[in-house]
Amino acid sequence: MEKVTIAGAGLVGSLLALYLGKRGIKVDVYERRGDMRKVQVDAGRSINLACSNRGWRALSGVGLEESVKESAIAMNGRMMHSVEGNLTFQPYGKEGEAIYSISRAQLNKILLEEAEKQPSVDIHFHHKCMDIDLENATARFLDEANQREIQSEAQVIFGADGAFSAVRETMRKKLRFNYQQQYIEHGYKELTIPPTADGQWALEKNFLHIWPRKQFMLIALPNTDGSFTCTLFLAYHGEKSFENLQTREQVSKFFAEEFADVVPLIPNLLDEFFTNPTSSLVTISCSPWQYQEKIALIGDAAHAIVPFYGQGMVSGFEDVRVLNDLIEEFPNEPILEKYANARKDNGDAIAELALRNFIEMRDLVGDPSFLLRKRIEALIQELYPGKYIPLYSMVTFSHICYKDALAIGKRQQKMLDQMLKIPNIENVWRTEAFTEVIHQFIKEFKDAVLLK
Incomplete structure (x- = not known):
């Protein structure tokens, strides 16, 4: 493997480019969006990330574990908030075991910076994937900044372009390809608990805070600036749902009844609720993940999952690590089929686990x-x-x-x-x-x- 094209410069695509670049492989990464290091990331559009052992192992492989941990906050367990405001703590594991809250944007910036330090890695922004020639491992992109088409020729194309992958869509159209997507009945909306007047956290920072309410829930993850990113998971339709929260009065009443203790902590609750988007949650399963030794899917492009186990990013990082281990173990052999065989069943398993954990978090933790x-x-x-x-x-x-x-x-x-x-x-x-x-x-x- 001497020349690779990666579609997608998100977390998984950037990490993959970094791993391959460290091997001296020529890598061209194409990203439809602009360079997130140069623009402000839209608020309300990204669930906070949780990183745990599998993710740290993948980051350690490129020497980033310790530096990323400096930008993360340890969460030792769940802190459940009852309707009455009572607190119950549930540790995640044994003493010393924790998951870590980290900003998606901050982590992506770190990975982009490290990937671009590799002489063999080039990252191209504002490039939209138009088509893939599967037989020749050639990708056609539209340079949206200059409105011109370019071709990227490589030995292997990796689709790391997320849940709505253009690479996967080409495979779906041109191969005998199995594909299934399932939206859950819930969507999510992000809100913010700002720091206190003295710049501290308004809640205990080393916990993942949960307000479980059977059919819906609110969670809060700490940020290094003293704020918490809150995410409301609520059905689109039904008695208590987004469709019945259309006015400021309805939203105020809903939060006063269900999350009274958090209301004073979100001074811009109503403005944020009606400004930030309501986003959907989807699980995607597909096969095959690869075509010959020319095309492969990785991360969300292969196995998008709901976020309730904190393993979405982590499982994608593990894909990258396993792929790298196979390159190391079989330097002169085809490895894409080995990679797909190693990861497909695991991708299906974590998808099932993530859906099951939603029930646990909203219905059972209390x-x-x-x-x-x-x-x-x-x-x-x-x-x-x-x-x-x-x-x-x-x-x-x-x-x-x-x-x-x-x-x-x-x-x-x-x-x-x-x-x-x-x-x-x-x-x-x-x-x-x-x-x-x-x-x-x-x-x-x-x-x-x-x-x-």
């Missing part, structure tokens, strides 16, 4: 039986260190394949469902005798729920 389940799991993990890892920790704090984590997690759920049927379990689990109960359950489910 439910007593769910919280009891989490406490019991923590106890099992303590009794079987390194052998029993809860699903969330497998996804977030390990490098276990998504598909394996999903399969193990389903078996863990089956065991815990049975455990929670024990009479008076809410009191029994606190007793010393319960340790023996756990050992008996683990003995029965051992091969299914313990890591080898």
